[in-house]
Amino acid sequence: MLDQDRPKIIQDSRKIAPPATYVPKSYVQGEEAYRSLYRESVEYPESFWAAVASELTWIKPWETVMEGDFPDFSFFRGGYLNVSENCVDRHALGFRRNKVAIFWEGENGERRIITYLRLHEKVQKFANVLKKCGIQKGDVVSVYMQNLPETFVALLAILRIGAVYNTVFAGFSPEALRERVVDSKAKMVVCANRSYRRGRPIPLKENVDRALEGVDTVKTVIVYRRSDEQVPMTPGRDYDWHELMAEAEPICPVEPMEANEPGLLIYTSGTSGKPKGIVHAGGGFLVGTYAYTKYQLDLRDEDVYWNTADIGWLTSHIFVLVGGLALGVTTVLYEGALDYPHPGRLYEMVERYRVNKLFSAPTAYRMLVKNGEELARRYRLSTLELFASVGEPLNPEAWEWVYRVLGGGRAVINNTWGQTETGGTPLAGAPGAVEMKPGSCGVPFYGHSLDVVDGDGNPVPDGTPGFLVIRKPFPSLARDIFGNRQRYVDTYFNVMPGVYFTGDSAIRDEDGHFWVLGRVDDVINVSGHRISTMEMESALITHPKVVEAAVVGRPDPVKGAVPVAFVILEAGAERGPDLEKELEQWVADEIGSFARPAQVYIVETMPRTRSGKIIRRMLRELIQEGKVQGDTTGLEDFDAVERILENLRGRTGF
Template sequence: MVEVKPEELKMIKESKLYYPDPEKVKKSVLGSVDAFNALLRKSWEDPESFWADVASELYWIKPWEKVMGGKMPYFKFFVGGITNPCYNLIDRHLEQGADNKLALIWEGEDYQTKFYTYRMLYSEVCKFANVLKGFGLQKGDRVAIFLPNLAETVIAVLACYRLGVLFNTVFSGFSVRALRDRLINYEPQVIVTADGGYRRGREVPLKSKVDEAIEGMESIQAVVVVKRTGSGINMKEGRDYWWHELMAGAHLECPPEPMEANEPGLVFYTSGTTGKPKGIVHSSVAFVVNNYVYAKFHMDHHPNDMFWCTADIGWLTMHIWGIAGALSNGVTTIFYEGALDYPRPDRFYQIIDKYRVNKLFTAPTAIRMLMRYGESWMESYDISCLDVLSLVGEPFNPEAWHWAFEKLGQKRMYINNTWGQTETAGCPLAGAAWVTPMKPGSCGIQFLGAQLDVVDEDGKPVPPETPGNLIITRPIPMMVRTLWREPERHIREYFSQVEGCYFTNDAAIKDRDGHFWVTGRIDDVFNVAGHRLSTMEMESAIIECEGVAEAAVIGVPDPIKGLIPVAFVTLRQGYEAGPEMEQAIKDKVVENIGKIAIPGTIYFTPVMPKTPSGKIMRRLLKEIVVGGEIKGDITGLEDIGTVEQVKAIVAAKKARG
């Protein structure tokens, strides 16, 4: 169990509700608090009827035979129902006369822009779907997308949806090793990448990483390359093709592939507690249906919304909000390629002002970054258009909440802090913009159709305001269906702890108002600036460094990123601690994972606190770094003296600065 500090528990108990502006309530999607509360009750008490009503708002080739079937982990929704996700994201709006409505705005870090109406986006998606068909791909085949936030990235995702081709997007900041690990497990037939991308003014090579990562992989039939930077790259004849050349000869029409609601659509890799990335398999149609209704109420989406999700396409957040949630609701979605504070800290405000963004989805990390820069950077811009701010990724501290509410939103903005995981897809803990009260720091209430609880180690519910394990007791359509090629691991990691329930591996508290507060991870996975990283994956990378005998990684609080990795390293005999060794370790982490996983601090220690079985007690390491003292029981350690040794090493390094 993750320990909750007394002051944190006191803050939760004393937290107050902030009620929305009554005039804004009237303009919300449902128009009243009572109407939403009635819908919420219906979704909990009669979920079959609720989900049937939601699905009926979308297009179906063939209606479902049964709304809900089976129980966790073997559940289904809209059983036998046939439709296509891409049709519901694009074609459905064309049928309603939205041909010339703006669907997608792309802005590059270098200020280049592209604009696509729904009709233009439809044509581009059909063309690329025909390109994929030209390589022989059909429903159930696999595409990997290794791109930054480009317009072509959205087009590639939607084309896969149109064909029923499984897709996986990989974070473009990952190293060759991290990319290769995922590709070897996934075995794609086609990879979509670019010659390069831009990040903080520097060109990031992508095609060269792909060339190295796929060496010896027999599954690869083709590599499609977007020309973004124009840099010289190697193009292998018969395997590598330029995007623009393929698109020039592609047909403008491509019929959507009929998909049963529960057929797999996307595979997303997330770090696991064993260090081996897990391929989370989501359905295609049910994923879109669920995120359609969640986005509608989380964001209070209206047809003329200008929506910006700041996430990278390599994280499921962008798919949930920037693609499925936004396009299913027929709004305009913005894709921005670069860093939010480049070339100056006002880039964030500049984009909001330029496009009149009224709905924003970002991470608490971004808000804390803006706080650090100060309010002076926003003074030159009119950001009064902001109406709803939603967040996910890591805990959103009350101080940052109040800054966002008072400074960013001028007390006129609804703040919707949410909770979700790659495995849950969207956010089953959240508020409905303008119709549910807000609480600074909380993740909101259990949302439409979702049922969650906080339980003890035996799986029994705990009283309000009591820390426990967060579980999901009823499935929702967008939840994980299995792990790619690891069905046994799927059951073991999520459904073996509490019978019939999904175990989140998160600790939480439910307060007396029904709001949930997620306080930390139970397992060895934590979020750094919204990116989920595995301690085992980082430790494995460090141990590969020459001279390292043992490593332990913990996540410690950081005012900007939420958590940052801190490493404890024991060296082999004959190797010395120092700046060169520190740099070698950091280089190895970058090589294997990426810059996001670089340890903020490295402590070299000849000993580690361990149990008699040899397990390193990372909890104790975290207590030493964060508080300088051990509060938990240490009687079970093999050698209690190791605690004092480690404390002295940490104190000495902190003293040196």
């Protein structure tokens, strides 16, 4: 049973009404409208999802909206459609043909503009390239590329011919790429010759060559020339993107796909260390992401929208590639680090493209906080009217800063919760409808039945921590783990029969807002007190010198476990043992003496995933074992662990 004491971040929370200037722009206006639509959507989910699906283009109508239950369920059975047609054709062949689909910018300042018509032309040609290379419906194609328009072209072309794409983050090592290519049985790899981050070239093609040594399933590698640098090409296997596109036929009809057939395969970390290949149905993913993007971001034709996620992370697929393009929006796509070559790069791009809706990760927002108000005030940011966040909970302090400094107190902040497996964000704010609470992940999305339960699966009272579960299927929920159905069933449905087990702990408050406290593993039992690491991290971040914190548990022979904190300080802050002791006392004063960290370590960096999440498992391993033992393929910066070790060597408790 989790601790009954309500965390301080919830006790201290305040309600902020949606800005009056924003409400008229929202699809759902006013809390009563949200409550009514939500109630109807969970009582009659077939009607809700049918209404959403009817806004999309279908080749053949569905026979049933919903069938079955966990773990064997389907949506829109018997209905045929094509994701690529819905994201490209219906705009390119209509009034949006000359509308900008993508404003692209590289780190070095290079810029391109791609309209929906131009995107349509490129997607059709590359689809014919795939066919000419022998790719057929159901084949897996791995795409190892950075944020480029051509990456979008490749993915949409794969969907167009009924193949299945597997994106692999362009920062992954050859070993990580190999593991995913082998596990997915990919027949083709599409890559760029180079990518760039912080001005440093990353040798993608050389990584592919190393990854494919001894791999016999991959018959073809297509290389997009991001730079003029020559790379080794294996005759009979490797082909130049530009040469193939120059010879390709211009017209490629779409492949009709039954709504439950696989469309994409995304790998995510597994507790065993072996990444899990999460399988999403193309049709279900399209319907779900269209709904999330429309209602959670209120995207409309006049918007310029920037989701900063890397295409190697599913957020980009949910809210840009599929959800965003299905709505026909104009999106900004950026290749590189958000603070390179100068700290104001993100602001500069918001100003240049007049971005009015920004979606990023808590890490990025905390970076902006660290850079300070003075920098933000050098740029014209008055166009911004909505900020969204996903990846991990956005702490109240960063939330308030974004609301006050970047939004001027007149913008919506939408702090969301989702997983690779959910294919979207089942918890989010309802912009223009529901009051905002800094630190909360909002309210359940339409058509989603979420609950907080105890260890026996029984609902707990509002205000009580418990396990976050989902009670009914929804279209974008993952349908399988590639090649391992039993692992899929055991991981998500056998932990608590009858529900989808998220693996996260949460609290639902008396207003129906959900507060995600972190992974179940991130709750520390200290002498019988079960403490949320999120609460401790939030307490640390309220200290004026701390900009980021991560708390993990270390086994203790007396207390069972003790919390250990890692913190990053604001620029220019003096570090030292006195400050570390001060921070230990700070947590004790904020939460209680039982929550005092056994040790606070001041570090320069944290181990992060490509999406910016702190990999707390690695911090636990460093504290407990003195080294990282599990899977490291998800690391964005492979030197981060060594730099942390340099900070820790010779320290007390290490």
